[in-house]
Amino acid sequence: MRTADIRSRFLDYFAARGHTMVPSAPLPTPDPTLLFVNAGMVPFKPYLTGEQEAPWPRATSVQKCVRTLDIEEVGKTTRHGSFFQMNGNFSLGDYFKHEAIAYAWDLSTTAQADGGYGLDPDRIWVTVHHSDDESRSIWREVADLPDERIVARGDEDNFWSMGVPGPCGPCSELYYDRGPALGREGGPAVDEDRYMEFWNLVFMQYERGEGPGKSGYPILGELPRRNIDTGMGLERMATLLQGVDNLYEIDETRPILDRAADLAAVRYGADPQADVRLRVVADHVRTALMLLADGTSPGNEGRGYVLRRILRRAVRSMRQLGHQEPVLGELLAVARDCMAPSYPEVADAYARIADQAQGEEDAFRATLKQGTTVLDTAVTQAKQEGGRTLPGAQAFLLHDTYGFPIDLTLEMAAEQGIEVDRDGFTALMNDQRERARADARARKSGGTTDTTALRALLDAHGPTDWQAWTALTTESSVLGILGTAGPVPVAREGEIVTIVLDRSPFYAESGGQDSDAGRLSTANAEAEVLDVQRPLPGLIAHQVRVTAGELSPDDRVIAAVDPEWRLGARQAHSGTHVLHAALRETLGPTALQSGSYNRPGHLRLDFPWRGALSPTVRSEIEEAANRALRKDLPVGVRWMTLPEAKEIGALALFDETYGEKVRVVEIGGAWSRELCGGTHVEHASQIGTVALTGESSVGAGMRRLEAAVGIEGFNYLARERDLVTALAAQVGAPRAELPEKIAALLDRLKTTDRENARLKAQATTARARELTGTATDVNGVQVVTTTVEGDAEEARALATAVRDLLPAAAPGTVAVATAKGIAVVALNQAARERGLDASALIKALLDGRGGGSAELAQGGGLPADRVTGTLASLPRLITTGH
Incomplete structure (x- = not known):
């Protein structure tokens, strides 16, 4: 069956x-x-x-x-x-x-x-x-x-x-x-x-x-x-x-395993170690398919990191099986065919899934190359220092900065005879996780860490009467006040506390929309609302700063949302829906929102896409969004069952849990139809404008659009206008001719830079020719030393120029140049054949500081009063090696 x-x-x-x-x-x-x-x-x-x-x-x-x-x-x-x-x-x-x-x-x-x-x-x-x-x-x-x-x-x-x-x-x-x-x-x-x-x-x-x-x-x-x-x-x-x-x-995983075995040219059941890797591939590819289908994107933290780890373990397992070529596209297609009979959405979203996975695999292949170089350097250093253990901090750096899995670090270090300080690595990982968890807990609980007290309030008084969709002001009772460690009897001026009300008009952060701002007030007290969260289903928690008087449980307060803030929030959230629809209209249905954040005046929207968007495409997206505003598309809200919402094509946010009835927000009917619990405008024209302010990468196969909306959008465009006007005045050209004028100035600047570089190279060559006449013979090796007034780049250029001019007349050449505490050593192949090494010489000159290749090395930390003595020691080092 x-x-x-x-x-x-x-x-x-x-x-x-x-x-x-x-x-x-x-x-x-x-x-x-x-x-x-x-x-x-x-x-x-x-x-x-x-x-x-x-x-x-x-x-x-x-x-x-x-x-x-x-x-x-x-x-x-x-x-x-x-x-x-x-x-x-x-x-x-x-x-x-x-x-x-x-x-x-x-x-x-x-x-x-x-x-x-x-x-x-x-x-x-x-x-x-x-x-x-x-x-x-x-x-x-x-x-x-x-x-x-x-x-x-x-x-x-x-x-x-x-x-x-x-x-x-x-x-x-x-x-x-x-x-x-x-x-x-x-x-x-x-x-x-x-x-x-x-x-x-x-x-x-x-x-x-x-x-x-x-x-x-x-x-x-x-x-x-x-x-x-x-x-x-x-x-x-x-x-x-x-x-x-x-x-x-079973039938949902075995076809993936068999295809992986075919690609790696191994037979399942022949080698226990290979079987484990094949099973890892089969499991992880199916898991990645389902996570990607539900909107999770690879990233460096939280859910994204879990997905990234799973994808990379699958790729690495295939490499361990001997398959070095890209593989995820091939295997995910098999997983899709296995899972689509139960979950048709994996087939519907497959183009997006495959694109994201391919981008992550490409990034990991580059990571493997870069991380392997870093690991090899760290292992070499550990051996040179006489140790047999890679520090936990180095393993954590590989993991945290380069995305190098710890098990891969352990395996590759072991191949070179080096152990890894696993305890040190684990301690650093635990520290990082605990900080992240603490931040998340504090954020989600409205600033208090006492979730038991919050649950007690919910049990005693029931869910908050939440009126953010219909009201800006409510008369409310204070049910409880909590500090960072638990309930407090009173909140005094200057204190930041968490307050639970029986009724609230404040929007609690969710669905990408920031929480409302506003005030709580009584006849004798005022409090500024800093943050609003939903730490438990049905409960709204308000983090506030008391600005005057005192607040106590059972106080009656006026809870008032800042109307300007709410207007900006509505514009930004509706603007996000509009931009999402414009994005899909321009790029196609695979450009599906995978994350968003909006607050008054600003929004950002993440979506899967490989490669940057061209200026033309960005303009098309912006124009499609503002066309919707010009048409003044109606904004409506409907409640229905989730199957009914899916039937009419409503898009669901993947990190939300939906009840029996769902709230569908429509802008222009089917043009934009999403499940959403946020606050919105009544007509698209109320958004004002959508002005794209940025487009960037936020990970492999993931792009981010940022925009200003409402009055902030108009202000952004006004600043852009003023900037263009100022530039046009500075370069003395009409605004319409500004691009051509700036391009001509840049061409002239590049020509000048090239000419300066040519003259500088000529001067370096001339100086190098003069220095060849100062060469001294040290045990059959021609040695030239000099001091440069410029920077390290000039010192390298002069040292290599001297080295390249002398070989025809000498069996071996060593050139040393110093500049502002930097020393550079360059030697030719003949000197290398006599047993000399530029990296060893620079370390001997600078007490172990510096390094490089056998032909060219550099180091720093040379005090000005030691330059003469350091250069004087060079003949002895060449002769004796120490």
Whole structure:
């Protein structure tokens, strides 16, 4: 049974039993604690925890997931994959253990002809929590399982929680015995390769308290509403039903593996080490395809770095297999054909996906060349200094600056007999990650680090009455005030705190739009709103600076958005939509927005594209945007289901999670139609103008457009006009003739520069001829020394000119020139044949400072009062070598 059929059979089974089919959420997640969705329950978390009311009592989904904690294990085991799909059925206060167990058993064991998976019931084992006698009894009743195939396990294996106070409960897992060829008898407690877990049933029935790890925390009592969360690994079920040994050999990955083997001219199954690399390629190429399809772009941090690492590991694995040519385009096309039956969007977006991947591969090939040179230099230096270890800081530099993976540094250093200070590298990586996490946590929580207090406010008062779409001012109550470490009883003048209100008109930063600015005021106090965030679903947090008086919990305040700020924000956000539509109109549908940021007066928009845009293309994009403004296209908002939005062609932001109903913003109807939660103008003409101010690269295969809008757009154009007027006056030409006039001036300047260079070279040659007459013989080598008044470049030119003039008359030549603390040594081939080395000489002259090639070397740090003595030591160094 094909994986796509296993997927659809699961959804159909539960839909027929009253479950609402919920589409997979995009892989990027807005949860600040996660980069990607890593479990099937993640999109349902607000409903399972009670933060939001569930829109349906029963749901089913097949959720795309990416998990990279075990990335080093990919390819080495049968169970680890960086991308996987989790089939799930969810009960949100509806059915509980008996129905969940019965559904799992029925779907697993019912014959395939009757809509099930047809697993042999005599080969299924289950595990239950040692305290869960109820589940054991249900398994006996529903499946007639003998006690020896119902295995009791502890908290580590069969009790679920999110690691923080909240819902928890026992689990029951289903395993399939794949036969004695794959391991020992005795059930999953003995061997989890032979007995493969394929379904986990979580019974959310308790509330846990504070405590570490997976056990040792108190159980506070029963939940008021019990939930079911199950996860059936789609790849694992495919492994069982397709009769293969591991998830790399199912129909969605094996074709990629086989194509990689063909390209590398190796045979899968012939060499264990090569097999691991082939499995890495198959897994990583599929993962990259799905991440790119969901809008993630390669980058240097966060999600982009994860994708970059995965792509580069795939490329490097192919190089280790002996394939040195570009490979991603070939393999991604195979992955597309494997995944399109379940996810048609990968085929629709393939041109963009392939272009981004190719750009990243080209960049990595250049990185390998540059990073290898840096690594070789560092290894050589470590050896010269008598060490056998590459410092952690050097390994971190390779990783952070050159994009060199640490495992590649380890491998290449080992080939040269050098170890790497892995602990030092890890410490630097952890420091960097912690800084990034701290910044993200502080940003997402509105400045406070106490998310427990924020959750308590949400639980006590419910979601914020958010009115940013309809109001600029509200009368509100202060529900809580938090400092950086937690709740505070009062906020005094000059203090910066986080305030939670019962009602707010402030837009919280999201969807690329910056947060609103404004004020909170009472009769006796004023506070400036600095930032607005949504740290928890439904909760708005305001970071404010108290500018007068004091604020306390329960105070009644007037919350007022700065109207000029909001107008500018609306212009910028609508301008972003307009620019995006103009971009796609000009370049085609593959120029899909992959990131944006807008604030009053300014916007930026990132999109996949290889190569800079020409001035003509930039003008066409700008003109298309401003045509929409001139036509005064209407701006409308509609609410609909996500399938309905997709049906009419609405574009979705990949890092947003959508509920049952989505908000579609249209500008000119189908011309611009996007899912968006931002604030917008009512008509396109209210944007004022869109003036492109920049176009640049922000990574391999990724470009960025920047623009000024509204009054800032007019101001930008006015400054440009004034600049042109001033230049025209300075060069004495009409504005229309300015380009030709400047081009003529530049040509004259280049001609002058060339003439100056020619005269300078003549002077250098003449000076070099004079110096050849001052050469002294040192042990059969002609030596010339001189001091130059100019810079290091002039010293190099003179030293090499002297060297090149003497060879015809001397068997060996050494020329040394000094200039402003710099010394340059140049020698010819004859001197090299006598055992002399320019790099060694410069280091001997300058106490180890400097370096270069055997023919030409340079060093610095030579004090003016030591020039004469240093040059005087040259004959001794040439004669004795020290």
